[in-house]
Amino acid sequence: MFWPIFLRVITSGDLWQASLQFAALLLLPALGGVISERSGVVNIAMEGMMLIGCYVGVAVTLASHSVLVGVLAAIIAGGLLALVHGVVSIHLKADQIISGIAINVAALGLTNYLNIVQTGGQGIPSLAFNLRLPVLSWGPLAQLPFLGQVLFQQNVVFYLAIVILLGLQFLLFRTNLGLRIRAVGEHPQAADTAGIPVRLIRYACVVASGLLSGLAGAFLALGVAGTFNPNMTAGRGFIALAAVVFGKYTPLGAAGACLIFGLGLALSVRLQDTGIDSNLLATLPYILTIIALIGLVGRTVAPAADGVPYEPGSAE
Amino acid sequence: MHEQEKTPLAQAADPDLAASPYAVEMRDICKAWPGVVANDHVNLRVRQGEIHALVGENGAGKTTLMNILYGLVRPDSGEIFVNGERVHIGGPRDAIRLHIGMVHQHFMLIPPLTVAENIVLGQEPGGPMAAYDRRRARELVLQLSARYGLPIDPDARIEKLSVGLQQRVEILKALYRAADILILDEPTGVLTPQETYELFDVLRVLSRQGKTIIFITHKLREVLDLTDRVTVLRRGRNVGELVTRETNQTEIARLMVGREVLLRVEKRSARPGPVVLRVENLHARSDRGLEALQGIGFEVHAGEILGIAGVEGNGQSELVEVLTGMRRATAGRMTITHTSGEQAGKTYDITGMSPREVRLVGVAHIPEDRRGSGLVLSDTIENNAILGRERWPRFAWARFILRLREIAQWARRLVGEFDVRTPSTRLPVRALSGGNQQKVIVAREFAADPQLLIAAQPTRGVDIGAIEFIHRRLVEQRDAGKAILLVSAELDEIRSLSDRIAVMYEGRIVDIVTPEASEEELGLLMTGGRPSEASREEQAQATGDS
Ligand SMILES: Nc1ncnc2c1ncn2[C@@H]1O[C@H](COP(=O)(O)OP(=O)(O)OP(=O)(O)O)[C@@H](O)[C@H]1O
Ligand SMILES: [Mg+2]
Numbered sequence: 001m002f003w004p005i006f007l008r009v010i011t012s013g014d015l016w017q018a019s020l021q022f023a024a025l026l027l028l029p030a031l032g033g034v035i036s037e038r039s040g041v042v043n044i045a046m047e048g049m050m051l052i053g054c055y056v057g058v059a060v061t062l063a064s065h066s067v068l069v070g071v072l073a074a075i076i077a078g079g080l081l082a083l084v085h086g087v088v089s090i091h092l093k094a095d096q097i098i099s100g101i102a103i104n105v106a107a108l109g110l111t112n113y114l115n116i117v118q119t120g121g122q123g124i125p126s127l128a129f130n131l132r133l134p135v136l137s138w139g140p141l142a143q144l145p146f147l148g149q150v151l152f153q154q155n156v157v158f159y160l161a162i163v164i165l166l167g168l169q170f171l172l173f174r175t176n177l178g179l180r181i182r183a184v185g186e187h188p189q190a191a192d193t194a195g196i197p198v199r200l201i202r203y204a205c206v207v208a209s210g211l212l213s214g215l216a217g218a219f220l221a222l223g224v225a226g227t228f229n230p231n232m233t234a235g236r237g238f239i240a241l242a243a244v245v246f247g248k249y250t251p252l253g254a255a256g257a258c259l260i261f262g263l264g265l266a267l268s269v270r271l272q273d274t275g276i277d278s279n280l281l282a283t284l285p286y287i288l289t290i291i292a293l294i295g296l297v298g299r300t301v302a303p304a305a306d307g308v309p310y311e312p313g314s315a316e
Numbered sequence: 317m318h319e320q321e322k323t324p325l326a327q328a329a330d331p332d333l334a335a336s337p338y339a340v341e342m343r344d345i346c347k348a349w350p351g352v353v354a355n356d357h358v359n360l361r362v363r364q365g366e367i368h369a370l371v372g373e374n375g376a377g378k379t380t381l382m383n384i385l386y387g388l389v390r391p392d393s394g395e396i397f398v399n400g401e402r403v404h405i406g407g408p409r410d411a412i413r414l415h416i417g418m419v420h421q422h423f424m425l426i427p428p429l430t431v432a433e434n435i436v437l438g439q440e441p442g443g444p445m446a447a448y449d450r451r452r453a454r455e456l457v458l459q460l461s462a463r464y465g466l467p468i469d470p471d472a473r474i475e476k477l478s479v480g481l482q483q484r485v486e487i488l489k490a491l492y493r494a495a496d497i498l499i500l501d502e503p504t505g506v507l508t509p510q511e512t513y514e515l516f517d518v519l520r521v522l523s524r525q526g527k528t529i530i531f532i533t534h535k536l537r538e539v540l541d542l543t544d545r546v547t548v549l550r551r552g553r554n555v556g557e558l559v560t561r562e563t564n565q566t567e568i569a570r571l572m573v574g575r576e577v578l579l580r581v582e583k584r585s586a587r588p589g590p591v592v593l594r595v596e597n598l599h600a601r602s603d604r605g606l607e608a609l610q611g612i613g614f615e616v617h618a619g620e621i622l623g624i625a626g627v628e629g630n631g632q633s634e635l636v637e638v639l640t641g642m643r644r645a646t647a648g649r650m651t652i653t654h655t656s657g658e659q660a661g662k663t664y665d666i667t668g669m670s671p672r673e674v675r676l677v678g679v680a681h682i683p684e685d686r687r688g689s690g691l692v693l694s695d696t697i698e699n700n701a702i703l704g705r706e707r708w709p710r711f712a713w714a715r716f717i718l719r720l721r722e723i724a725q726w727a728r729r730l731v732g733e734f735d736v737r738t739p740s741t742r743l744p745v746r747a748l749s750g751g752n753q754q755k756v757i758v759a760r761e762f763a764a765d766p767q768l769l770i771a772a773q774p775t776r777g778v779d780i781g782a783i784e785f786i787h788r789r790l791v792e793q794r795d796a797g798k799a800i801l802l803v804s805a806e807l808d809e810i811r812s813l814s815d816r817i818a819v820m821y822e823g824r825i826v827d828i829v830t831p832e833a834s835e836e837e838l839g840l841l842m843t844g845g846r847p848s849e850a851s852r853e854e855q856a857q858a859t860g861d862s
Contacts, residue, residue, distance in 0.1 A: 177445060179433060179437060186428060190423075190434075192388070
């Protein structure tokens, strides 16, 4: 009973299309995590920033009747929330984990509250298709068997995510700015004495992580779900965090991790026909996360000054 | 080159000099940290093209003053002039713009990045938005390195370089930023004697090319060897501005400390007792898996100081780590025999013991890496003062509940006795100056009343007053019947303190000689030369005596 269904599922284009879509959803906040941690600021609040992105994206799209405006608003909302994290952890030098937890909890509460207030507890109905992020079909390419479905019929944000992935990999490891970002995350004193504006770079990187998480939220709400549900991010921001570590703090590495986790998520949905308890299946991506963290990661080394506020001019 | 400086009076008469402004002039600089005034109306005047020494005890405010000049610390008040112009230095970027470069007491290099990346960082060819041009960066570094005669491999990762080479990178970094005024904060503290000579040559060349150099050190011999003029600070105040040729070590020392300092150690000849530490055929590997110790054997007696001399990196660090339980021996045996106290006569095999167990059987340890393994930098002086002894009945009820009042009292006593300069024992150790951090460790380990004291580079980074003090204490401990193993890169220190000197080379003890052995002889042994007949005889004598 299990194996035939499993084989069918694993060879279907549906599964891989979904895997890639889930992976892209994880990839955006993961890239945010990479850039933030590379600059030395621990950001565990991608979950909350994504959720805010979901809500603001839907609310503004409904209000403005423009999905583009909605997406921009979601991105900005994520960025603003990240700015809060930046002020707390860079300027006030507070604990970055606590700040992250606070933001996650606040984002959850705030979106629930606004959702209830705005809809009188009814919930937001499904969005009309013209108010959703469209799927991009690549003409003849999309007609290819299997590959067409998997690679050339994805949401527009999927392709955007790939562009951002490659851009970020190049930025971090092939440009002068990337060198500076890595320097700031490894040894802020050294960067400072080399004349690099440590705080400015950290702010920019943290805000960038918020912008990316906000975009991910818009993708989830406006592209995948077509509506807003309370806590609809369902831990994706945290899996993204694991992908950051798993991927050794590099964009490409994180992308690889996201692929694995995306496959796990997609499998947990598609394998429901096999008769395995669906609740059990739903834990699959998370179990994969834990296995990845304890088993495969091993030698990942975080940037040396990750999570350490910069204190200029100490005694030595 | 500095003819005009023959006498201070001649300065005013020299028209050239009157016309040319100081490269750096700092006037009335004040800076207070919570509880300490680090700089109290400090003045500093450095001429163009000179090598200027800045000396003073630990905590005198040297680093603070230089951090102010480099823009890392904002002064509370005071004025800074560079080449005669009043300037505002709000951050390192301003300092770089003013052609000021600084080599910090603890290097400001990023270990996983390459030499070239570290050097061009912040001023990469092409500006921030451009792609990193690896080839151009290499070229620039090689040009610079050729121009100043500082050979370096631009593609090497910093973490793989020796301390001396890392320092070279720091200097190149400053020169890359077109520094005309170069600040070096205790550059020789971590260098081997050979590396120090090389550095001095480099600095002389730079000075001849017109660079102005400010040089901080605790070693007065270096002040005399290298510099043109000296500014002395004491407890945050100016106490002297001297012309190097017209002064001497004793005068500088007196100004620094405010009293006469004994630059020589006074000690009676040793009266060695029974063996305390016995090491047999010890083998161990280094971090990189190489054979760091290849069959080491020696003994340390109660009431003697055995010095370990050697060029750094010949297994000394590994030996100390193995002895203190921080590194596993791959073969061999080590035992500690108590010669005093309740357990006199009892012998413990410490091979394979954990660091805590080694401490418990009566070994105290002053580690060479004070920041890494000697102190918890973010913790208070109080807690650091009992580190490793926190379960003693004196400091804890039932080994478990800390007796805070006792601990505070204990810490205050040590701070007083060892002259640690700090306003409060509740401050984190991080807030102490480098030398004062060292004193906290020394105080703690001396106070432990051990059978064996292992002192690795015990005076690294501490001022002459403190060196005198630590040396005196070491001799006192010896005379009280303790066995002392002294590891030091300072040949002077080894020779003046040790009763016997074991020379290490490539993981072996090549010879054990008496302190009368000449510097040349030791130098030869340290570089793998054959032990001379004379020293063999001395060794026979020395071991025969005990
Ligand atoms: N960031 C800081 N916070 C608090 N106190 C500090 C700080 N930096 C320095 N101090 C204090 O200021 C005084 C001067 O310190 P500084 O580091 O300038 O001394 P130093 O002359 O360089 O000594 P050393 O030779 O030991 O390096 C010391 O008492 C030190 O404890
Ligand atoms: Mg200093």
